[in-house]
Amino acid sequence: MSTEPALMSLTAVANAIAQKRFSSREATQSCLERIAQWQPRLNAFMAIEADAALAAADAADALFAKGNLSGALHGVPMAHKDMYYDAGKVVTCGSKIRRDFVATTTSTALQRLKDAGTVRLGSLQMVEFAYGPTGHNSHYGPVHNPWGLDHITGGSSSGSGAAVAARLTFAALGSDTGGSIRMPAHFCGVTGLKTTVGRISRAGAMPLSQSLDTVGPLARSVEDCALLLGLMAGADPDDPTAVAGPLPDYAAAARESIKGLTIGVPTAFYVDDLDPEVAAILDETIAVLKREGANTVQVELPDQRQLTAACQLVLAVEAAAFHKRWLIERPQDYGPQVLMRLQNGLAIPGVSYLEAMRWRGPALAAHLAAVAGVDAVIAPVAPVAAPTIAESDVGNSPDAEAVIQRLTRFTRPVNYLGLPSLSIPTGFTRGGLPVGMQLVGRSFDEAMLLRIGAAFQRATDFHDRVPKPA
């Protein structure tokens, strides 16, 4: 284990602070030093609040000196995607329109992490209004991938992926409506958890699609994701869609063996047209899981193209509805690609939208029936490793939608079905770019995904690898 605080995992640094092996100030200073080194290369942060972070760290240390520990993350510095409302702070949502928007409330997910004792480092870059899978942002510039600065991070949680990968923050909140946690986790070589719709409150998180939006963490390990999920999950009076009921012990689940579990490997769609290196890494990942004691079987899933299409219809309409006022009043203030995609929603009839919503129940039932014999399904997050920023800078060109669809085709079915999915780093290309795989579970069965993902990470070191500054 490294003695440089910023290189430790979230779980390790929280324990180190709690055991007084070093202070919150030392952890915060360590992150700030790395941020100073990396930010000019990555553009991962929207705002860096160094002085305030150190002051908050000192306050955490002073509180601890008096014998008071706020919670499981006492004094741990973190930054999040700039769409989580934090009362009194500017929350840009990656946009020009909200460049000066000051939140008057704090999002439930963020508040729960604050209650656990976290220190705010600043805010992280994102795709404008979380509507794009590449990490480009026409207002604030693209975020660069720490494993290859000419390559995309994926989006829309672009800053979250880059900052966690470069060890600038111990973890970060992202959001996943069409793949926006899993994509940057895959492209940046970190662990990302897209939660079940209803698992974590969305109150105070910028909306994109009320039916598809989910809150979740990007972190350095499955163990860290388990810790964060346990802190954030559960009912919330401010979000009636957040489901009540007892929560599993996610940290304990992540320590369990996978011996005897059965993992499904899709026979089609997710294994079609893969880059050969991604295909080889999928095979190697399955081999590791088998060595750890899991069984694998082939599963025949319902038509995933129909799910992707339904997801596109729902997302386009709901996003356009949220943005309608600004589409009328401030269309010139959107970036070209986001404006283009928002306009798409204007052209989908209400009946088509509601058909897509009505089909969601039967589609989920059909999926659950297809995976009844397995504990999770494994699939690539994307068919390729990170493309270059230049080649994926398609703006609002005629082929933009095709590029977007190609990148998101393995993530959107999961969003439409509202399922949980864990993206874990599973290898690197010969060119040194990370490749991740997603484990897709049953509704509300994040614990199973954490169990499988953690077993994989105990057997491999892909998640521990750290990019070096160019």
Added chain:
Amino acid sequence: MTRPSPKAIHAMADVAGVPVSAEVATRIANSIGPAFEGFAAVAGTLPFDLEPATFLVVQAAARSKKA
């Protein structure tokens, strides 16, 4: 399900209160066409009594089965 034509999109955007140019309408038609085609096999086939909340019912059943 037929993909909307640029002419239809032009009219729909007008009705929505967000008019678009003919060029944008054509671009939108090309962008969303594949989604309509992908969903065509489902559209118009759903049973009468099916409503969106069925999703929550199926999800809840999965949760209680897990518990």
